[in-house]
Amino acid sequence: MAFNNTDLAAFKDVWVFCEQRDGKLMPTDFELISEGRRLADELGVDLCGLLLGDKVEGLAKELGGYGADKVYVCEHPLLKVYTTDAYAKVICQVIEELKPEAFLIGATNIGRDLGPRCAARLHTGLCADCTHLDVDMGIYKDFLHEASTLDDARIDGLNTAMVLGEKHDVSRDLKMTRPAFGGHLMASIICPRFRPTMATVRPGVMKKRPYDEAKAAECQIVKPSFELSEADMQTEVTEVVKAAKKLVDLIGADFIVSVGRGISKDVEQGIKLAEELAAELGGVVGGSRAVIDSGWLSADHQVGQTGKTVHPKVYVALGISGAIQHKAGMQDSECIIAVNKNETAPIFEIADYGICGDLFKVTPMLTEAIRAAKAAK
Amino acid sequence: MKVIVCVKQVPDTSGKVAVNDDGTLNRASMETITNPDDMNAVEAALKLKDETGCKVIVVTMGPPPAEGMLRELLAMGADEAYLISGREFGGSDTYATSQIVAAGVNKIGVEKDDIVMCGRQAIDGDTAQVGPQIAEKLHLPQVTYAADIHKEGENITVKRMLEDGYMTIKVKTPCLLTCIKELNQPRYMSVGGIFEAYDKPVTVLDYEALKNDPLIDASTIGLKGSPTNILVSFTPPQKGAGMMLEGADMGTCEKLAGILAGKHII
Numbered sequence: 001m002a003f004n005n006t007d008l009a010a011f012k013d014v015w016v017f018c019e020q021r022d023g024k025l026m027p028t029d030f031e032l033i034s035e036g037r038r039l040a041d042e043l044g045v046d047l048c049g050l051l052l053g054d055k056v057e058g059l060a061k062e063l064g065g066y067g068a069d070k071v072y073v074c075e076h077p078l079l080k081v082y083t084t085d086a087y088a089k090v091i092c093q094v095i096e097e098l099k100p101e102a103f104l105i106g107a108t109n110i111g112r113d114l115g116p117r118c119a120a121r122l123h124t125g126l127c128a129d130c131t132h133l134d135v136d137m138g139i140y141k142d143f144l145h146e147a148s149t150l151d152d153a154r155i156d157g158l159n160t161a162m163v164l165g166e167k168h169d170v171s172r173d174l175k176m177t178r179p180a181f182g183g184h185l186m187a188s189i190i191c192p193r194f195r196p197t198m199a200t201v202r203p204g205v206m207k208k209r210p211y212d213e214a215k216a217a218e219c220q221i222v223k224p225s226f227e228l229s230e231a232d233m234q235t236e237v238t239e240v241v242k243a244a245k246k247l248v249d250l251i252g253a254d255f256i257v258s259v260g261r262g263i264s265k266d267v268e269q270g271i272k273l274a275e276e277l278a279a280e281l282g283g284v285v286g287g288s289r290a291v292i293d294s295g296w297l298s299a300d301h302q303v304g305q306t307g308k309t310v311h312p313k314v315y316v317a318l319g320i321s322g323a324i325q326h327k328a329g330m331q332d333s334e335c336i337i338a339v340n341k342n343e344t345a346p347i348f349e350i351a352d353y354g355i356c357g358d359l360f361k362v363t364p365m366l367t368e369a370i371r372a373a374k375a376a377k
Numbered sequence: 378m379k380v381i382v383c384v385k386q387v388p389d390t391s392g393k394v395a396v397n398d399d400g401t402l403n404r405a406s407m408e409t410i411t412n413p414d415d416m417n418a419v420e421a422a423l424k425l426k427d428e429t430g431c432k433v434i435v436v437t438m439g440p441p442p443a444e445g446m447l448r449e450l451l452a453m454g455a456d457e458a459y460l461i462s463g464r465e466f467g468g469s470d471t472y473a474t475s476q477i478v479a480a481g482v483n484k485i486g487v488e489k490d491d492i493v494m495c496g497r498q499a500i501d502g503d504t505a506q507v508g509p510q511i512a513e514k515l516h517l518p519q520v521t522y523a524a525d526i527h528k529e530g531e532n533i534t535v536k537r538m539l540e541d542g543y544m545t546i547k548v549k550t551p552c553l554l555t556c557i558k559e560l561n562q563p564r565y566m567s568v569g570g571i572f573e574a575y576d577k578p579v580t581v582l583d584y585e586a587l588k589n590d591p592l593i594d595a596s597t598i599g600l601k602g603s604p605t606n607i608l609v610s611f612t613p614p615q616k617g618a619g620m621m622l623e624g625a626d627m628g629t630c631e632k633l634a635g636i637l638a639g640k641h642i643i
Contacts, residue, residue: 357625
């Protein structure tokens with residue numbers, strides 16, 4: 001029987017693609033399983049992980065600990081290392097057979113390769129790089145009240161959408177919210193006519209739940225059947241190389257000291273001062289797009305819409321003007337400290353504490369003052 | 378052999394951005410540019426042209442003024458340009474867009490030793506979806522996030538970037554590659570190129586030109602053919618400004634450190 005993705009009632013359960021690299025689960029998997037748990041509860045369905053690899057069954061139970069009721073495990077030597085060919089083929093087969101209602105994928109470099117290929121093959125909608133997901137209308141509206149400038153009447157009236165000229169009730173649709181235009185605009189997207197509804201989700205945005213030992217033990221492991229052979233492979237991965245230098249872990253950092261164009265006067269010194277402050281705080285150094293584009297810091301340091309989304313305890317912005325594309329990646333930090341020569345820099349509009357001054361003079365004093373304050377405690 | 382490069386004209390989101398009262402973007406007030414990642418794709422194609430003498434064709438979907446962007450790419454060295462344009466195509470999401478662009482690429486024709494290139498993602502939507510979706514619609518193998526491309530006959534070796542390193546991937550033509558900024562530094566238009574650009578062909582592909590392609594159907598293009606709908610778009614509220622500290626001397630820094638210590642932040 002042909003796959004009919006418009007028979008919405010035939011689809012149920014929320015699925016999460018659980019990416020593994022080198023036989024290890026990715027941190028994003030736990031974030032998405034945690035978020036998927038909430039969505040599955042709101043829909044009243046099961047939450048299932050989908051894990052592909054070679055001899056990876058042993059990883060499945062841990063996903064249960066973060067909320068998966070079930071993990072579908074697909075094992076094959078050709079699934080050991082990610083390829084678009086093999087992964088898209090197996091995932092589309094399993095989806096056509098088992099019909100999930102929603103399918104979430106981490107928006108990693110691999111997820112962003114896989115998601116669109118699968119959505120195009122399945123003829124369904126995919127919303128990229130989501131930062132907020134909702135089913136329950138009450139929770140969704142609460143989110144809009146807090147996170148948007150829409151007026152209350154507009155939000156309260158958001159129960160239907162015009163779809164092909166007809167009013168469509170959105171209460172059971174997955175509302176997928178994402179930034180666009182470099183963070184200037186947010187949009188909530190729905191996929192009302194086709195299933196599964198697909199979303200890639202920005203790493204670092206969804207919060208991981210506490211690990212539940214009992215839930216992990218209960219987690220069911222299922223091995224769906226699929227077909228895959230060498231004949232399906234149009235690409236060949238000849239090597240996988242880990243970056244020689246340890247990459248900066250911005251997403252996991254509690255303290256981030258970021259530099260912007262303001263360091264251009266003396267790039268080396270600017271970065272050195274930021275590193276000293278970061279070291280005093282026990283944090284790491286980040287940078288704005290200008291800094292990465294100029295080659296002053298490597299791409300793994302980039303904070304912003306085109307870089308990473310971070311929410312550390314303290315975010316120090318040194319010489320960063322605060323373009324919206326940068327703000328999109330750091331405005332949810334618990335405490336923002338900005339140092340900038342220009343008192344009208346937009347970064348001051350969102351900073352908890354602002355110092356209008358030369359970062360080359362202020363930063364070493366701030367490092368010293370923090371060292372002294374910590375010593376005095 | 379030819380390289381077909383899919384490009385997009387986008388508002389320059391790094392410049393000033395105006396938002397209308399209804400929460401939509403005021404595009405009229407914004408500069409338009411060729412999407413940055415697409416410029417890297419064009420440069421990669423032109424490098425292959427320098428090495429092999431292959432033909433480079435640029436194709437875009439957009440309103441008629443996008444022809445100006447195509448002329449600039451011709452001035453950089455592309456040989457031919459196609460503008461896919463028609464009101465039937467308006468309102469397309471990434472799925473519908475990829476159907477239409479794939480039909481346009483079909484019209485140009487993908488042969489055994491050809492490569493289709495795209496930028497990784499456009500700075501207006503940042504989705505990175507259209508490249509892989511065109512590949513699927515054209516039944517081509519894809520390699521995304523290409524940071525290095527080597528071609529030897531029909532064999533292409535691509536350095537494909539990951540967050541924590543890279544993969545080396547071998548693929549045969551025809552295939553689709555999406556390009557990132559690490560790949561190259563796009564060249565400038567040459568004076569000679571600018572003169573020549575106006576003699577090079579820009580072909581408009583409208584609905585009539587593409588309608589016989591099986592990819593083009595009322596149920597797969599435009600607003601009606603888009604699986605996704607925008608429920609609502611909105612602007613995020615500005616976080617309230619905090620405290621501007623007086624001065625920028627040691628006293629200021631000590632005060633700030635004191636506040637942070639008092640709140641047990643440090």
